[in-house]
Amino acid sequence: MSFNNLDQLYRSVIMDHYKRPHNHGTLADKDSITVSMNNPSCGDKIQVSLKVEDGRIVDVKYSGSGCAISQSSASMMTDAVKGLSVKEAHELAFDFSELVQGREHNDDLELGDAEALQGVSQYPARIKCATLPWKAMEKGLREATENEKMK
Numbered sequence: 001m002s003f004n005n006l007d008q009l010y011r012s013v014i015m016d017h018y019k020r021p022h023n024h025g026t027l028a029d030k031d032s033i034t035v036s037m038n039n040p041s042c043g044d045k046i047q048v049s050l051k052v053e054d055g056r057i058v059d060v061k062y063s064g065s066g067c068a069i070s071q072s073s074a075s076m077m078t079d080a081v082k083g084l085s086v087k088e089a090h091e092l093a094f095d096f097s098e099l100v101q102g103r104e105h106n107d108d109l110e111l112g113d114a115e116a117l118q119g120v121s122q123y124p125a126r127i128k129c130a131t132l133p134w135k136a137m138e139k140g141l142r143e144a145t146e147n148e149k150m151k
Contacts, residue, residue, distance in 0.1 A: 023061045073134070092109055
């Protein structure tokens, strides 16, 4: 597959997640954690809701507004982390951050459709857009871990 065809495929995946988001919404469960974050440089807003049980993400949803990169990244992130342990999700978030910054990353980790965002590394201003939902997810996981310790 040529570079242009691959680039077009990645754009199609990104736009598909933007137009038909996965796991969009909020969790009403009283045991869920909800984190809101924004990217003031471009106006992206994201809210990630997580339900963590026994150190594993059993459900995750997001809502928000912003550019196609931030919103599709959120959709892709929810698909990628659902069912993972907290540790695995943190590792995946780190790997995703490395990917979109054009750095060496662990090809063994399964990023799913989020790999389509690797081209963001060519647009430094968009890196914050792509990583915003992942940072919100990580913040939520830290809160969930702290809540577990308090029980």
